[in-house]
Amino acid sequence: MNKIKKLTEIHNSGKPYIIYKSQKGFDLYTNFSKKIILNNKNIKSFLNSRQKNKSNNTDLFIGFFGYELLNYLINIKLPKQKNINFPKGIFYKPETKIHLSDSFEYKFKNRFKSNNFKINIDINSYTKIFNKFKKKIKRGETYQIKICTKYKTKSKINPLDFFCRLSKTNLAPEAFLIKDKDYSIISCSPENLITKKGDHISTKPIAGTLKKTRVLNKSKALNYFRKNIKETKEHNMIVDMERNDLSRICKVGSVKLSKQKIVEEYKDLFHYVSLIEGKLKKNIKNIDIIKAMMPGGSVIGCPKINTLNLLNNQEKENRNIYTGSFGYIKFNGDMRFNIIIRSILNFKNISEISVASGVVVDSNAKNEFNENYIKAKALIDLYK
Amino acid sequence: MIYVIDHNDSFTHNVVHQFSLFDKVECDNYNQLNKDKLKKATVLVFSPGPGNPKNYPMTSKIYKKFKGQKKIIGICLGFQQILFCEGGKIIEQKKIYHGYQSTVKVVSDRSLFEIGKKFKVGRYHSLKLKEPFKRKNFDITMRCLNSKVAMSFENNNEKIYGFQFHPESFLTIDGNLLIKKILSA
Numbered sequence: 053m054n055k056i057k058k059l060t061e062i063h064n065s066g067k068p069y070i071i072y073k074s075q076k077g078f079d080l081y082t083n084f085s086k087k088i089i090l091n092n093k094n095i096k097s098f099l100n101s102r103q104k105n106k107s108n109n110t111d112l113f114i115g116f117f118g119y120e121l122l123n124y125l126i127n128i129k130l131p132k133q134k135n136i137n138f139p140k141g142i143f144y145k146p147e148t149k150i151h152l153s154d155s156f157e158y159k160f161k162n163r164f165k166s167n168n169f170k171i172n173i174d175i176n177s178y179t180k181i182f183n184k185f186k187k188k189i190k191r192g193e194t195y196q197i198k199i200c201t202k203y204k205t206k207s208k209i210n211p212l213d214f215f216c217r218l219s220k221t222n223l224a225p226e227a228f229l230i231k232d233k234d235y236s237i238i239s240c241s242p243e244n245l246i247t248k249k250g251d252h253i254s255t256k257p258i259a260g261t262l263k264k265t266r267v268l269n270k271s272k273a274l275n276y277f278r279k280n281i282k283e284t285k286e287h288n289m290i291v292d293m294e295r296n297d298l299s300r301i302c303k304v305g306s307v308k309l310s311k312q313k314i315v316e317e318y319k320d321l322f323h324y325v326s327l328i329e330g331k332l333k334k335n336i337k338n339i340d341i342i343k344a345m346m347p348g349g350s351v352i353g354c355p356k357i358n359t360l361n362l363l364n365n366q367e368k369e370n371r372n373i374y375t376g377s378f379g380y381i382k383f384n385g386d387m388r389f390n391i392i393i394r395s396i397l398n399f400k401n402i403s404e405i406s407v408a409s410g411v412v413v414d415s416n417a418k419n420e421f422n423e424n425y426i427k428a429k430a431l432i433d434l435y436k
Numbered sequence: 437m438i439y440v441i442d443h444n445d446s447f448t449h450n451v452v453h454q455f456s457l458f459d460k461v462e463c464d465n466y467n468q469l470n471k472d473k474l475k476k477a478t479v480l481v482f483s484p485g486p487g488n489p490k491n492y493p494m495t496s497k498i499y500k501k502f503k504g505q506k507k508i509i510g511i512c513l514g515f516q517q518i519l520f521c522e523g524g525k526i527i528e529q530k531k532i533y534h535g536y537q538s539t540v541k542v543v544s545d546r547s548l549f550e551i552g553k554k555f556k557v558g559r560y561h562s563l564k565l566k567e568p569f570k571r572k573n574f575d576i577t578m579r580c581l582n583s584k585v586a587m588s589f590e591n592n593n594e595k596i597y598g599f600q601f602h603p604e605s606f607l608t609i610d611g612n613l614l615i616k617k618i619l620s621a
Contacts, residue, residue: 192513192562193486195534285535288558292447292535292605299449304456309606355446358486413532413562 056156063158063212068232070114070144071215072380073225077153081114081146090117090141092124098143099339103383114380115143116230116237116392119371122347125339128360134369138235138399141376154223160213166435169405169428172202172369175421181366182417189413194362196289197353198408201424202369203432207403211236214396214434222430223319226390228378237373239395240430242323245348245377248341248387251332253302254310255294257350259287260324264317273322274315286410287313287324293349293356294328300344302330338381348391351375351408373397374406396431405431439477441466441495443485443513447560450604451483451511457612458619466494474498479507479619482514484602488563489513489520496521507595509618512561515598519589522574525566529585533559537607539581540588547577547590548617554581555614558607561600592621 062069062082069082088098095117105111120130121140173181178199185197215229215238224240244256260283262273277283291309298307311327332341352375353359374397379389397404407427409420438455440463442448448463455461462473474480480502482495489496492513499508499521510518516526536559542549555578565586569576574596578588587600597618603611 189534190528190532190562192488195486195560195562288535288537288605288607289560292450292558292560292602292607295606296446296449299453304453307453312606349446355444355486357444357446412534 055150055152056158058150059152059156059212060158063231066233068144070146070231071152071229072114073223073227074151077151078156080150080152081110081144081148082150083147084144085147086145088113088115088143089139090121090143092121092140095121095125095141096339099342100337106382106384109149110146111383112380113143113145115141116373116376116378117141117342117346118373118376119347122342122376123360123364125343125346126357128357128364130364130370133367136370136372136399136402138372138397142232154219156216158212158216160210163213164207164209164435166205166207166403169203169205169432169435172204175418178421179417182411182420185362185411186413188362189411194359195354196286196410196412197359197362198351198410199420199424200363200367200371200374200406200408201421203405203407203428205403205435206401207398207435208401209398209403209435211238211398214238217434218431221320224394225318228390230378235397235399237378237395237397239378239392241378241390241393241395242318242321243348243350243391243393244388245391246341246345246379246387246389248332248385250386252329253298253332253341254327254329255298255345256325256327257290257294257348258323258325259283259290259350262322264320264322268322270315270317270322277313277315277324282412282415283324285412287326289354290350291326291328293354294326297344297349298328298330301332301336301341303333306331338385338387341387346377346389347375348377351391351393353410371406372404375408394427394431403435437462437473437477438479438481439463439473440481440483441469441498442483443492443495445483445485445513447602447604448483451481454604454612454615455481455619458616466492469494469498474502477506479509482508482510482517484512484514484560487513489517489526492517503596504594507619508597510598511604512600512602515589515600516563516565518596518598519565519569519574522571524569524571526563527566528562529564531583532562534562535560538601540578540601541581542577543579544575544577544590546575546592548592548621549577556607556609557587557601557603557611558605559601560605564600595621
């Protein structure tokens with residue numbers, strides 16, 4: 053209870069803090085001694101910087117890379133887009149780390165409500181984009197591509213209240229909250245992109261999500277995924293793509309598909325996941341790992357470079373944090389990063405929620421458009 | 437040394453790792469090729485990639501230059517690239533195979549592989565070879581069991597080989613064996 057009091061205290065003080073899901077519970081990071089706002093000019097020196105202290109549990113940088121910055125790192129230029137001038141990436145050096153249990157409570161009364169979310173692409177323009185990409189798939193220009201839609205509303209929310217309620221309904225393994233003075237991010241990301249310890253690295257792509265019902269158990273979910281050709285094809289592609297990305301930085305023969313298309317059970321969902329592991333080559337730096345793995349393939353499509361270019365030329369609005377990565381880099385070189393999906397960005401009194409779903413030849417525009425809405429709904433419902 | 441020519445694909449490094457089991461491998465993107473490596477290589481591998489052989493005139497040029505002098509192996513787009521250079525037409529197919537596992541069968545007695553043998557393989561292609569395709573020394577040696585689409589060719593005279601499927605995919609069983617046999621031919 054003491055810790056909960058402390059969390060409420062930190063929150064009420066207005067001090068920036070970060071909460072990140074750990075294996076058992078959450079870790080709270082605060083008392084930031086440094087805040088590094090990333091841009092094209094300082095990103096490389098940030099990633100190449102070396103730190104002396106390595107033994108404290110706060111000897112790390114924690115924060116996020118936005119989508120645009122990750123494109124920049126692999127030499128992909130974005131065309132001019134509508135931009136809210138949100139920072140391209142921010143990392144913090146915490147001086148305090150506090151462990152919280154899974155079921156932390158936060159009581160808050162004057163909840164902000166909104167039923168006024170606006171979507172940036174309507175069904176008609178969505179269908180046009182969808183059909184255009186379908187043609188490109190037929191011509192072999194891309195094998196799979198994800199169309200992103202954005203929901204926005206004016207907002208004045210209490211991020212801790214939102215995060216607390218979201219974690220109650222959906223305890224996601226890569227969930228996080230960033231609360232800073234001028235912005236906040238609330239996320240129930242389920243997907244780990246990089247776990248690096250010493251020379252060992254793994255990635256755990258998700259392709260396939262199923263909502264739990266009373267009659268649906270784990271083996272029935274597995275059966276559903278196996279019979280669903282669209283999910284299976286998408287998943288296969290992601291597995292080969294992630295094997296490829298790890299092979300760029302791992303020793304020959306070390307990249308292993310150690311869990312192949314298994315079902316993981318979460319509080320409200322089943323996920324169809326694979327686990328791919330490898331041993332890093334000598335002399336591979338963290339910047340090499342980030343360039344090889346990010347942005348995470350499962351939320352972009354395949355092959356990565358061509359598909360990114362197709363996406364970027366299509367999208368009129370900057371993705372900001374969406375399909376970027378949040379996580380930490382420890383001073384000893386170990387890293388953990390997720391893929392930023394199922395997240396709310398609050399900036400300048402506007403909440404934005406981005407979602408995407410995949411175009412494959414045998415899906416139709418209306419279904420995918422609706423799937424996007426279903427994905428956003430879990431977050432939009434928090435505003436009710 | 438094996439030189440893998442990458443066409444900006446997200447599967448090329450699986451190819452690199454697979455070939456590295458048998459020899460030293462170098463890999464560069466098709467628009468950043470190194471002349472010395474090209475000269476030094478004993479085997480050239482054309483990687484998979486997005487688009488159509490028409491998009492990669494540089495690779496066609498390399499093929500024509502080194503044909504007959506070095507062993508050349510094409511995978512997916514690479515397979516199409518070689519056939520395109522040999523006068524084949526590459527066309528869209530009705531059913532699209534991105535992330536499929538299919539069974540292919542050895543259909544030629546001039547193949548390095550035993551006629552009638554079946555393999556489970558991973559496929560990522562929306563385009564295919566238009567048939568009939570006839571070219572001296574080039575034999576279609578494997579076909580999809582169901583659709584009969586051309587899945588591999590062999591030119592054992594000039595040591596040119598191609599797979600429409602992906603031997604390096606986790607969906608391909610015995611992919612290493614396929615590559616080993618081609619490399620030792």
